[in-house]
Amino acid sequence: MNIPLIIKSSTIETSLxxxxxxDIDMSKAPAMREAIKTALEAKPAKLVIDxxxxxxxxxxxxxxxxxxxKWTREGRISLTLAGVQPRVKTLLDITKLASMFAVxxxxxxxxxx
Amino acid sequence: xxxxxxxxxISIRIFSDxxxxxxxxxxxxxxxxxxxxxxxxxxxxxxxxxxxxxxxxRHGYGNQTSGMIWLHMWRSVExxxxxxxIEDLGKATEPSKIKGRNLEDVRPGGLGVHIIKExxxxxxxxxxPSGGMRLTLAKWLNAEELAAAYPSPSTPEQSEP
Numbered sequence: 001m002n003i004p005l006i007i008k009s010s011t012i013e014t015s016l017x018x019x020x021x022x023d024i025d026m027s028k029a030p031a032m033r034e035a036i037k038t039a040l041e042a043k044p045a046k047l048v049i050d051x052x053x054x055x056x057x058x059x060x061x062x063x064x065x066x067x068x069x070k071w072t073r074e075g076r077i078s079l080t081l082a083g084v085q086p087r088v089k090t091l092l093d094i095t096k097l098a099s100m101f102a103v104x105x106x107x108x109x110x111x112x113x
Numbered sequence: 114x115x116x117x118x119x120x121x122x123i124s125i126r127i128f129s130d131x132x133x134x135x136x137x138x139x140x141x142x143x144x145x146x147x148x149x150x151x152x153x154x155x156x157x158x159x160x161x162x163x164x165x166x167x168x169x170x171r172h173g174y175g176n177q178t179s180g181m182i183w184l185h186m187w188r189s190v191e192x193x194x195x196x197x198x199i200e201d202l203g204k205a206t207e208p209s210k211i212k213g214r215n216l217e218d219v220r221p222g223g224l225g226v227h228i229i230k231e232x233x234x235x236x237x238x239x240x241x242p243s244g245g246m247r248l249t250l251a252k253w254l255n256a257e258e259l260a261a262a263y264p265s266p267s268t269p270e271q272s273e274p
Contacts, residue, residue, distance in 0.1 A: 003132075023138075026167045027131035056138070058163050059224040087156040094157075094231050095224050 005031040009039065015111040016044035021053040024061030032061065036068045040075060047072055048110040052083025057091055069100060078102070082110040121185040121198075129170040129180035129203070137184060138163055148188050148195055149254050149262025157232040158195065158252050164225040165199050165248050173203025173246060193263060194234070194253035202245040208238040 005028040008019040016039050024032050039047060049068065051057075057065075065081070072079040080102040084092070092098040104110040123144055127133045138159050145155040166182055174180035180203055187196040213227030229236050235251035254262065 023135055025131065025134055025163065026170065027134065056135075056159075058160065058167060059228060060167065062224060086152075087160075090153060090156055091160060091228070094228055 007032065007035045009035070011044075012048075012107070012111045014045040015048050016042060016046070017048045017050055017107055017111070019050035019053060019107075023056040024054055024064065025056065025058045026060040029058075029060035029064045033064045033067060036064065036071070040071055040077065043075065044077060046078040046080065046111070048080050048082055048107055050082045050107045050110075051085060051088055052107075055085055055087060057088045059091075059095070062091060062095055062097065065101070066097065080104055080110040080113070082107045119187070121187045123184075123186045125184045127166075127182050127184070128178055129174040129182055129201075130178040131167070131170055134163055134166060137166065141186070144186055144188070145195060149193065149258050150195075150252070151258050151261070154252070154255065154258065161229045161232045161236075161250065161252075162197060162199070164228050165250070168225050169199065169201045169203055169246070172206065173201045175204070189251070189253075192253045193259055194251060197250040197252075199248045199250070200241060200245060202241075205240040205244065205246055206238070208240065211238050 003022075005024065006021045008021070010017045010019070018035055018039055020032055020035070022028065036047070047068070049065070069079055082104050083106065084103055089098070092101070102113075104113060123140055125137060125140060127137060141159045141162050142155050145158050150158060162184070166184070169182050170176060170180070180201060183200045185198045189196050211226055213230055214223040229250070233250045234253050235249065237249045239247050241247050
């Protein structure tokens with residue numbers, strides 16, 4: 001029942017890429033939060049969160065992304081979301097947060113810009 | 114306490130365990146599809162109910178996983194759509210104090226109520242006389258969904274005399 005959130009981590013040039021897989025809801029958001037915190041300890045120039053394998057995010061997941069935004073701004077690290085799926089985009093629009101994030105279609109684009 | 118004149122299409126009772134929410138989301142999405150909601154609306158309905166149950170777990174039961182949550186869903190005919198009731202036995206909140214926060218203040222948390230009010234046609238919180246809270250939600254099909262799921266009978270073709 002308690003299926004852990006799988007988060008793949010990789011480095012592309014100066015970007016650290018986190019790629020969670022599955023839903024990011026109340027039960028999974030804490031794991032995502034920890035993964036982001038750990039990733040930022042390495043002080044990458046850029047953090048890319050690849051959401052292409054995430055089909056559902058609730059307000060807990062959105063709160064985690066907002067925390068990531070806050071932490072990266074404080075650490076002068078660039079944050080970009082990649083591969084945002086339609087249902088996740090809808091939630092970003094409803095919460096009027098879409099404009100707060102840099103969003104790119106693919107991880108490759110996110111790492112280049 | 115549940116009553117909407119007839120038995121609901123789906124009734125689920127779950128523990129207040131966040132790990133169970135994904136299972137419930139599947140049931141909600143399935144019934145919404147049967148009623149005629151298209152993908153975007155189904156995403157909004159699922160999200161709103163998920164947020165409501167998350168709020169019950171977090172605020173009603175203080176993240177304890179042993180509380181009970183009841184979810185009942187009815188297919189509505191007039192107007193076409195879904196009616197939903199969510200009940201719990203957690204800590205009650207004064208309904209007038211349940212408000213979405215100002216979105217200009219960009220910070221984590223506090224988005225659930227805003228999402229529920231923004232996505233559903235009706236959302237009413239009330240304290241249950243026997244304890245806990247009751248949230249009544251409704252979502253109606255939009256014009257496009259109505260036309261696709263419940264097309265008007267076509268006019269019979271005129272035959273040549």
